[in-house]
């Protein structure tokens with residue numbers, strides 16, 4: 001990472017936050033509580049606003065810059081890493097689809113000044129993870145405002161967010177795929193929590209369901225339609241940044257495995273511990289995973305303004321495949337780290353415990369289900385073959 005600003009290197013600031021996150025990670029996981037200390041630190045050192053254009057007071061951070069911050073955070077606390085990237089996905093949906101909208105610009109300026117935390121409500125009750133489908137709709141009122149009611153089964157850190165970007169049909173008459181993205185500020189959005197968030201992993205993301213009711217003016221609709229926002233930004237950026245967080249989880253597991261092997265090497269100086277070979281294999285997998293994430297994020301930055309290239313069928317397939325590969329990789333790597341660390345990794349009370357990382361790693365497969373993404377890729381591949389034959 002080479003982005004140096006008046007606030008210093010992004011990576012140095014990320015490491016400061018990671019230290020704070022590491023101090024609280026066990027409590028965050030055990031109590032499924034919001035990592036307040038780490039998010040406050042992200043806010044106070046400006047990392048939440050890093051991707052905002054400098055013209056609006058931000059630091060112009062690229063996707064690659066953000067991914068390096070996310071990797072550092074996730075190595076300390078998966079939930080903090082996930083919250084950071086989920087927020088940045090929303091920020092990029094605004095910075096890349098502004099089209100001069102005064103509401104979008106005001107929202108971004110407020111992020112720079114106050115560290116607004118942005119969440120997302122795309123998933124909907126009865127629809128599941130099909131983000132390109134909405135049941136709820138924009139309801140135009142005679143006084144010119146719009147009302148949006150959505151039953152959202154999962155909104156990460158919904159209770160702690162200042163703004164929730166919410167998908168809905170463009171009007172009461174619109175088809176399920178004719179969607180818009182609405183900026184719902186907390187001040188004019190009523191949230192009623194539906195149940196608890198008591199999951200295996202990513203417990204600190206605090207992602208229960210909510211009944212959401214927002215009343216805003218039409219200016220709060222992001223200018224591009226959601227089909228465009230999804231294809232050009234939300235989908236590729238989500239898959240790239242999620243993969244980075246999962247890489248950070250892999251780093252954490254590999255570090256514990258390496259410590260286990262070093263300890264056993266110290267006990268029998270001069271002999272190679274049997275687990276050292278598995279560790280070598282494991283480190284190779286992490287390096288390959290890291291290389292994939294590095295090249296994929298750089299490729300996005302290279303074509304950030306070439307929207308046709310970013311939304312081409314081969315690129316869409318590549319972004320989807322990255323999500324599945326990253327999810328499979330982190331599950332495999334944490335599992336292999338368990339083999340290397342042995343009983344010390346299996347124990348809950350050991351400094352080498354891999355329990356939390358193992359639980360977190362499985363969340364990656366259901367966070368937009370891998371099977372759903374594979375089915376999307378199957379359709380895209382058929383479309384590509386048909387186009388090639390023409």
Ligand SMILES: Cc1cc2nc3c(=O)[nH]c(=O)nc-3n(C[C@H](O)[C@H](O)[C@H](O)COP(=O)(O)OP(=O)(O)OC[C@H]3O[C@@H](n4cnc5c(N)ncnc54)[C@H](O)[C@@H]3O)c2cc1C
Nearest residue numbers: 120121122123128129154155156202367368369371372375
């Ligand atoms: C930690 C975490 C945080 C999250 N945060 C948010 C958030 O902030 N905002 C938000 O909106 N959502 C969030 N989600 C929701 C997430 O992104 C998924 O969209 C949601 O969990 C999907 O729910 P589901 O598994 O019930 O539904 P589905 O994706 O519908 O899957 C249900 C089942 O149907 C199968 N299936 C469905 N469709 C297909 C298909 N086309 N082909 C093959 N199989 C299919 C799947 O394999 C699966 O077995 C979060 C999820 C997690 C794990």
